[in-house]
Amino acid sequence: MAATEISVLSEQFTKIKELELMPEKGLKEEEEDGVYREKDHRSPGELEAECTAGALQDSVLEEELELVPASSEESEKHILTLQTAPFTSEAFELQDLSLLSIQQQEGGQVMVQQAGPGLLWLEEGPQQSLQQYLAISIQEELYSLQEMEVLQLHLLEDNVLASEESKLAGSLAESAGLTKLQERQEKEQLLLAERTKEQFLHLGAMPGDKGSDEIFLKISNLNVEEQEDQPIAVPANVEKAKSAKNQRQTKGAKRTFCCDVCVFTSSRMSSFHRHMKTHTSEKPHLCHLCLKTFRTATLLRNHVNTHTGTRPYKCSDCNMAFVTSGELVRHRRYKHTHEKPFKCSMCKYASVEASKLKRHVRSHTGERPFQCCQCSYASRDTYKLKRHMRTHSGEKPYECHVCHARFTQSGTMKIHTQQKHNENVPKHQCPHCATIIARKSDLRVHIRNLHTYSAAELKCRYCSAVFHERYALIQHQKTHKNEKRFKCEHCSYACKQARHMTAHVRTHTGEKPFTCLSCNKCFRQKQLLKVHFRKYHDASFIPAVYKCPKCDKGFSRWSNMHRHLEKCGSGQAKAAASGKGRTRKRKQTVAKEAARRDGVILAHCNLCLLGSGDSHASVFQGAGIAGACHHAWLIFMGFYHLAQA
């Protein structure tokens, strides 16, 4: 005969209830690992009582503590549940609780010894099952996970008849001077709401299987709330849950099992049990491929399917297949049924998934929960923030497979490839004019700039015409293009530009407003003075000479040579010179390169007679004739050097 000794010191206490002979159905079933798992063996009332007992503590939950061996006979199987009871010492005048021992003796008698101040009562629960309730106080330090191992309950498993137990229960309950738990439930629940600093423990002690001598003590519920000197994190919704739970229970119409940790409720015991496991870290199912663990075998199987590529759920309308049925349903909504159950209350948007609606709603609310850590940008979803971060990192993950140019976004690369490397590039025709633009967005800019109505009057710079659309103005002004609108008052001269007329009029007046500061020579035009100064007073000036590759005629300006080439024609040089889409400088460079290929001399040094395909002095410098370059200048409007002249 062994006894249980529990040190109980605080006001908090726990009840231990022992069920009578368990029906076979209610017993644990042995699993492969030989460990007995608890089956639902209690009545709803008992379970509900358990449910009210308190919240769980993850670190302690589900620990099974082995008790002393029980009798090998089936009739001797007992379940002893150490369960929290939300009583206060004040309510039951329980004080100075300390040590208790339970001794179940031969003949079914249960001896309870109070090694210190304490309390034990037995009660008869529903379905005539014997329940023993032991009220103990919990020493704070005692009920940590490790210290539970210290706590030992020793039950003497003798033959106990249910009737005898019942009698004994009644006797002990009476002797304890307590009423049944059920009669106090409402009061307990009210007290529970007030007891924010209590510690609750729920232990289930269960016998072994047939022929087993073992009894397991299962810690299935431990509610530890904030201690005075040891704050413990408790979900904020616990009190809320309790409140809601109480409301439901007082209705009494239907049994509900309420989680004390969260707001979960269920009418099913199995669901409740399964739910309670979610408050633990227990994940016994291990993936042998990646060592990830899962709570259930189903989760593990689905996970393993992702490794193996097994996709049992096949779409009947296409060849897609999925790991889970949920994925298939979602796919069918997206692709085939177009069912969109999640509808926005602010617009017509509807989505297949709730998360999409949630994301969409942010476009109404303006909420941007994802803040960039390096700038003020915040995005409405995680992907945009991730994409944005590339602007800080400089990462360009997308590469053009043709030219290997890199891009930050896939769309940008796609457009690049389309525009640069595809032959059939879609073009966008402006609906208002003949303009064709490669990109739609640029067409939009075009329309905005040129075809948008302007309230302000847009006046023609050549006449009095007025327009309200820029495109119309431009088209109108082009009609003035070839007009020689400026006519000389003194002669028949006419020109297109006002500045030309100004210069012309000076031929009549003799005015020469531009004076050379070096030699006082005067000029009618600023440009003429500029040319003069360069030619006679600027030692560093080396005039360019553009030489026709066909007839060797030289030109001081590339544009002049270009005009000449149009008439003269010269293979590559002409082709290069007529290249469209190039800048003036680029055209010059291309023409020079072509000339060099043709062996054409564009310029000569006036001193050393060196000829070059390039007109720039750097060519002579590069040839090592530095001395010549400083004083040399190339023939202006000619193709031989000064010495020859």
Added chain:
DNA sequence: ATCTTACCCGCCCTCTGCTGGCCCAGC
């Protein structure tokens, strides 16, 4: 125990639109 359903988060993609720098033709 298993299937089904729902929810959630994450990732990637596409389409879209705006912006500003660059290039170039025209003036």
Added chain:
DNA sequence: AGCTGGGCCAGCAGAGGGCGGGTAAGAT
């Protein structure tokens, strides 16, 4: 030869579709 305006182009952000995969709870 300089200025200007318009097209080209890449960068970047907004919005939304579709799927992968984990988790939990109801139903069977």
